[in-house]
Amino acid sequence: MTAPVREESELDELRLGCPVRSAGALDAVDGALVRWVAAPRDLTEAAALMSRAHELGLTVLPRGNGSKACWLDPPPVVDLLVDVSDLADLRYDATTEQLTVGAGVGVAAAQDVLARSGRRLALDPPSARATFGGVLAAAEFGPLTHLYGPPAVQVVDATVVLPDGTVTTVADRAKLLGSSVFDLRWTHPGGSHPASLIVAVTLQTFPLAPAAAWVVCPVLQPLQVATLRDDVLAANLAPAAIELDMPGIRRTPQAGGRRDATGVMAVLLEGSAVGLADRGRMLVRRLGGHAYLTAQAPLWWGKYPFRPDEVAVRLYAPEGDLHSVCYTLVDAIGSPVPVRGSIGVGQAWAAVPGELPAGRLVSVLETLREVLLARSGSAVVQAAPPHLRELLAPYRVP
Numbered sequence: 001m002t003a004p005v006r007e008e009s010e011l012d013e014l015r016l017g018c019p020v021r022s023a024g025a026l027d028a029v030d031g032a033l034v035r036w037v038a039a040p041r042d043l044t045e046a047a048a049l050m051s052r053a054h055e056l057g058l059t060v061l062p063r064g065n066g067s068k069a070c071w072l073d074p075p076p077v078v079d080l081l082v083d084v085s086d087l088a089d090l091r092y093d094a095t096t097e098q099l100t101v102g103a104g105v106g107v108a109a110a111q112d113v114l115a116r117s118g119r120r121l122a123l124d125p126p127s128a129r130a131t132f133g134g135v136l137a138a139a140e141f142g143p144l145t146h147l148y149g150p151p152a153v154q155v156v157d158a159t160v161v162l163p164d165g166t167v168t169t170v171a172d173r174a175k176l177l178g179s180s181v182f183d184l185r186w187t188h189p190g191g192s193h194p195a196s197l198i199v200a201v202t203l204q205t206f207p208l209a210p211a212a213a214w215v216v217c218p219v220l221q222p223l224q225v226a227t228l229r230d231d232v233l234a235a236n237l238a239p240a241a242i243e244l245d246m247p248g249i250r251r252t253p254q255a256g257g258r259r260d261a262t263g264v265m266a267v268l269l270e271g272s273a274v275g276l277a278d279r280g281r282m283l284v285r286r287l288g289g290h291a292y293l294t295a296q297a298p299l300w301w302g303k304y305p306f307r308p309d310e311v312a313v314r315l316y317a318p319e320g321d322l323h324s325v326c327y328t329l330v331d332a333i334g335s336p337v338p339v340r341g342s343i344g345v346g347q348a349w350a351a352v353p354g355e356l357p358a359g360r361l362v363s364v365l366e367t368l369r370e371v372l373l374a375r376s377g378s379a380v381v382q383a384a385p386p387h388l389r390e391l392l393a394p395y396r397v398p
Contacts, residue, residue: 014056016080017048027081029061031386032074039083043159043167046087046199051165053080060163060195064104064131068138070308070383072189073396084133087199092117097205098156103133103198119205122148126304133198136184142302143241143268146344148206152183158201160187163194209240209270215283216298217291219246219263222327226320228265228287229343235286237279241268242344245300246326247336265343266298305338306351311361311392312383313350313368315341321375322348328371332364346377354385361388365395 014020016038023034040046053060058079063069087102090110097119101110107123107130114120124142125135134140135151136158148154158170170184189195219225225244232242246263269279280293306312317325322343329337329350341348352364368379381395 014052016052018045023081029063029066029074029078029081030069030072031389032061033077034081035077035079037081037083039086041086043161043199046082046161046197047165047167049080049082049165050161050163050197054164060197061189062103062133062137062195062197064134065106065129067127067129067131068134068140071138073389073393074189082195082197084131084197084199087133089200092119092205098202099205100200100202101132102200104131106131107135114205115208118208120208121203122154122206123151123203124302125151126302132201132203136201137188137198139183139185141342141347143243143342145342145347146239146241150183152185154203155184156202156204158184159199160184161197161199163196211273211276212240212268212270212295212297213276213280214294214297214301215267215269215280215287215291216294217265217267217287217289219244219265222246222263222323225265225323225326225343229320231286232265232267232283233344235283237269237283238271239267239344240270241342242266243268243298243301244322244339244341244343244348245298245305246339264298264300266301268297300340303340305340305349306383309354309385311352311354311381311385311388313352313365314380314382315339315348315350315368315372315377316346316379317348317372317375317377318346319375320346321372321377322346324371324375325350325368325379328368329364332367333360349382350379354388358388358391362391365392369395 018038018040020036020038023037027034027037038049040049059075059077060080060082061074061078062082062084064084084104087104089102090105090113091100092114099110107125111120122144123135124144125140126142127140130140139150141150161167184198187196187198217228229242232239243266267283269276284291284293315325326339338351339348372379381392384392
């Protein structure tokens, strides 16, 4: 839904200091009414834009490729959608081995450029069209989080325009507050929280891995998850990632009501081809059963388990407690619920059916939160169908 086309005179009166146009049908953001779209081309224009928008009292929302638009909690009306596509500088410094990019640059495109120099970023967001601004503002994690840490850890510095137009850097902000604020989720708008605008970011790069292989192991019951995870870590083979895919668990009447699963754990190993073969065989022997070594990533690797009509719940379950989430979900819902994520660091996703009755859906989320809170974890609704936004608003904040 978008506003009607505005007269040129009204657009001129905005005086935003950068190209601006009336919103069209393709500018809709997750059901919100968008009035205008601005496209700053550099830091100067971005600062002028935010300052003027603040002066006019406009509601501002940044947008890259829109791959995580449904993760936002936008107001009913977005006065100004800030398209960061033109913030597209990309510079690799071979001396420092650091990459500086504009917020609108796609992660995949930057990886392609770095690969020519034998380097890469430790970022592998599941959103195929993810931009740096979106990945850092939403803290979008992928499998490589296991070895390299969350996206913010890769940040050397970033330039951000605050809601009032003030230009700051992450390093300066950290010094001012006396703590690390390299986690850029504070720039992510939500509810009444105003948007800041990430303009550019500098990240550390790493050598491109010569080769990769996966050790894949079936998971028959969620209780196996913690044991398998511990076995992988105890092997000291420096895995780059440990991922779990549990399409759902079911009750087995023939086994006295025991809850079984048909899931998969996959371990990514990187290094020289010769070393990979040895490490892979060692891990296969350690895991036993039907574990096997392959040069191909599983089809589900690095992808989200949820669909647009489902409630995407972001989970944090430390110390291998993800199995408790699987059991909680099947007990609360009574049917299989996909769970997928990085069990090495306890980050995962659950895809809760969006067609559940409102009261039951709330009960499921309350139970899930209680179970994880007791284990020093958390469950946050990251995305949901439009008709459930208001109902689930209290569960979008940890």
